[in-house]
Amino acid sequence: MKIQEVITAINQMQADGIIGHYAIGGAVGATFYLEPVATLDVDIFVTFRSDPGSLLLSPAPIFDYLKARGGIVEGEYIVIGGWPVQFLPSTGPLVEEALAQAVETVVDGTPARVFTAEHLAAIALETGRGKDKARLLQFVEAGALDAARFQSILACHGLVAAWQKFERQFLSDAP
Amino acid sequence: MSFDLQKILESKRTFRRDLAARPIGEKLRMLDALRERELAIRGRAAHGDSGILREESAPYGGRKKAE
Numbered sequence: 001m002k003i004q005e006v007i008t009a010i011n012q013m014q015a016d017g018i019i020g021h022y023a024i025g026g027a028v029g030a031t032f033y034l035e036p037v038a039t040l041d042v043d044i045f046v047t048f049r050s051d052p053g054s055l056l057l058s059p060a061p062i063f064d065y066l067k068a069r070g071g072i073v074e075g076e077y078i079v080i081g082g083w084p085v086q087f088l089p090s091t092g093p094l095v096e097e098a099l100a101q102a103v104e105t106v107v108d109g110t111p112a113r114v115f116t117a118e119h120l121a122a123i124a125l126e127t128g129r130g131k132d133k134a135r136l137l138q139f140v141e142a143g144a145l146d147a148a149r150f151q152s153i154l155a156c157h158g159l160v161a162a163w164q165k166f167e168r169q170f171l172s173d174a175p
Numbered sequence: 176m177s178f179d180l181q182k183i184l185e186s187k188r189t190f191r192r193d194l195a196a197r198p199i200g201e202k203l204r205m206l207d208a209l210r211e212r213e214l215a216i217r218g219r220a221a222h223g224d225s226g227i228l229r230e231e232s233a234p235y236g237g238r239k240k241a242e
Contacts, residue, residue: 001211003203004203026233027206035195036194036203036206038206039210040210088235092236094236126235129234132233144195
């Protein structure tokens with residue numbers, strides 16, 4: 001069971017022209033900046049290549065490509081190296097920007113593209129489930145965020161009020 | 176050993192900082208191990224034939240209404 005295999009497969013898929021840009025998000029993405037964050041699956045955000053003239057984005061080429069190379073389809077996931085991997089399209093301006101500004105890093109000699117810490121934190125705030133809030137708190141407590149950059153993203157994507165509420169709930173000593 | 180809560184919390188913070196500072200390759204191998212452990216704890220039989228555990232998909236981009 002190896003995430004490294006997932007990264008290698010995705011790099012190859014990109015090199016073969018099946019996907020455009022990709023970036024690792026979710027808990028695996030957060031692990032690039034924090035202590036390991038336990039998770040059961042891998043979220044890969046991708047720019048899908050749509051057929052000319054079609055407005056529909058389909059993950060079928062990704063699944064077909066990976067199935068032909070030993071991947072096993074499990075519902076909306078495809079299992080690579082023992083890990084269920086979910087491919088996610090850009091769901092809005094924030095994720096779109098995060099994909100465009102993702103950074104490349106090297107994992108044991110293999111390049112990997114991952115969201116910035118500030119975008120991961122902003123996406124966690126926007127998504128807003130309990131575990132997303134817990135992750136956001138981890139980013140804050142670890143001092144992993146560039147405050148100016150984070151605030152700029154929040155302002156740009158209408159998340160300032162959500163952040164102020166989060167601050168009141170979790171970062172304020174006042175009751 | 177003591178039960179000084181402040182010391183315990185500081186020790187935890189230090190441990191988390193140390194983990195965060197490790198090379199990413201090592202941290203990803205820890206994720207592999209954590210997931211193996213999760214699978215072992217939950218048991219494959221309780222999760223269908225495949226044994227693949229999944230998480231609830233995140234509603235990315237689905238911002239809540241302002242409260």
